[in-house]
Amino acid sequence: MVNGLSCFKAYDIRGKVPGELNEDIAFRLGGAFARRFSPRRVALGRDIRHSSEALLHALAHGLSAEGVEVLDLGLCGTEEVYWAAQQPGIDGAIEVTASHNPIDYNGMKLVLAGAVPVSGDSGLRDLEAATAASLGRAPSGLPPMIRADFRPSLVDFLARFTTPGGRRLKIVVNPGNGAAGPLLEALEPRLPFELVKVHFEPDGSFPNGIPNPLLPENRGATAEAVKRHGADFGVAWDGDFDRCFLFDENGDFIEGYYIVGLLAQALLQRSPGERVVHDPRLTWNTVEIVGEAGGTPIQSKTGHAFIKERMRREDAVYGGEMSAHHYFRDFAYCDSGMLPWLLVAELVKAAGQPLSALVSERIRRYPASGEINRTVGDVASVLRAVAQRYQDGEIDWTDGLSVQFPQWRFNLRGSNTEPVIRLNVETRGDEGLMREKTQQILTLIESLR
Template identity: 50%
Template sequence: MNAKTVVLGRDVRASSEALANCVAQGLIDQGCQVLDLGLSGTEEVYFATTHFGADGGICVTASHNPIDYNGMKMVRADSAPLEAASGLAHIKDLAEANTFEKSVTLYNIRDVAEEARAAYVERICQFVDISALKPLTILVNAGQGTAGPTFDAIAERLAELGAPLVFERLFHEPDGTFPQGIPTPLLPENRPATANAVRASCADFGVAWDGDFDRCFFFEHTGAFIDGEYVVGLLAEAFLAKDPSATIIHDPRIIWNTQDLVAKAGGRAVQTRTGHAFIKKAMRDENAVYGGEMSAHHYFRDFVYCGSGMIPWLLAAELVSRNGPLAELVAHRKAAFPSSGEINFTLDDTKAAIARVRAGFEPEAISIDEMDGLGVNMGEWRFNLRSSNTEPVVRLNAEARGDAELVEQGVERVKQALLG
């Protein structure tokens, strides 16, 4: 990448500070200036990379992975992603060759944490119309990950701007030992703490983040978890209310709810493959204002085309202020387009299993979509099957038009075909 200036941040894991120090030394040895953010979220690194005009950015984090994992998330100049087939593969080759020589030009580390966070917070707060906000109580669960200090900076700025929001904080202080367990709200067993706290605090809604807070998850005022595909639809609707002709990017797993909302608002929905590199590329190619994945990744054109776990809850606060409780907004969409949620099957031969499903359904299918896994449209219901990249698992998502029972029947049919 021929980088001369690189932004560096790290999450709260016990190993992250030492690894970040090693990353910094390696960059300095290669003649780079390091702009250090210290403890920060992945999205803060992405934002700062563009804000400072750096040649790249690295966040030392393992996100939601087990406690003894760690790694790095990297972006190029302009916060653009590295392609797996080229950029990351090339980095792997360079690392394995290990033919590095120290540069004659050495730079020191520059601490930019305060400047970077102030600029980041200002940008985040610009995504919401403060005057539209009504008095709301919001329960936030940082899971003792990295989110706490960043959230506090945003909350402080919102208060200065006159936002009438009250926050109840749960597991807020960063703690790399994760006494409550790794913050992964996508797993059902990790949701009760947030759900109970939402009910106990009589909050209007709840928010929980993963470890590096690039994903956020929503809970209704009842404590009920809101599935990610309906959040994508809500956020698409929020943008289209301000720009009805906007383009929205979505992944191919559960699509009908989003496509229906976008069409009714006069916008344009574009489907692309699952994964941040594909979503970000499609957003840049299509000048899309927003891109969403049902896995709780949300991307924003006006946030350097990157994902954020802080912008979504602000947009949700504005939606609730304008349109009423999330529970009511979501109930209507669930009734119109019920879905199964992601169901995982561990199989010996995933390719053969998916081939069996295709053979069984293709004769009566209206259309087959192979953009990402196998998408099968059966008319009043459809499903998507994808193989995991890292384990012998097939992931099934199914949806229907206004008929929850049809979803259940469809899941059972696909299951029988998968298991042979």
């Protein structure tokens, strides 16, 4: 797209630097944000990428040129920007981050007061149009900003979810040289746990690889540290730590799907009878756990803007996606990468059992394929053809194609940003059937490419 506006996605901004996203675009976006939403005070934060500080400064120039007071949060995660947006007198907040994307990417996540997301349906398209229409160039030099630090109050908030006493757990923490280290450092004195630190120092050159624990090749350091130190479990984060990924006491990676069920159970114990929102990709385990715990499961389209909107509408206590985004009513319905592992630690302490014991039965009861991606020429035509092939099942188009049979189900959906189709399959206690049906669908997709 002209003017580099391919960086505007469905929920946020993301692109290669400087071709798709640069300081001039950031400057124009800052002005567009100010004119569209008329904020008086906006907080800006950034991740550790080498391009992030310059982009933040350009944003600040754009905002301040329109009379907005800019607060500089410095190096922080998206979670800290969401927290800033919840504070009195803050009318909006933006995190400069490319999270788990390659090293030459950057991006931005935008929220309004109360951490309400700015997405394609709530102003992002307007910002794109205004940014494209502008010819402004980012000024040189430092912009007018006021240094702000809301981390102490966030630490106070997070510490409320832990309890003193009991066995002192040993937990491996791996920020992947991303932004989580400073918050963990501030939180550590308040925790009743021993932390074993891996790849802890923020480093924009990412000497140990891009922080993306969804990639199997990025899990080794956490798994090995858990085994070497005899830890109770391990946690790894993506670059802006709005997602965390868990490893059991054996160093085995736990798919995010089963953590959704575990956290739903934990939150319903604290708040009985509440609603829980989940995505449609893998559902049976979550629906069963929520029902057994006396809650009400509610299905929503995948994506943080959709989940947050549905949670607000339903006043849900928790929302979870198998991609390791976990949303909490107590956190302004936002996703947090810190609350999940703190809650899991409390569950492990209270149960007196290892983490593997808390999820192994659920994994056995509902084996799942994990998300499998395939590049295709035309996502819509593939979905239609697969729906025709499995038309004898119960079909749902809430988010892509979901088809349910008595003993197995699958979801097939297209990516929002590339010609990729994503498959998830689960069964009722039959791993062999899960593998058979997964291969069957993949073979069909291959024939349609």
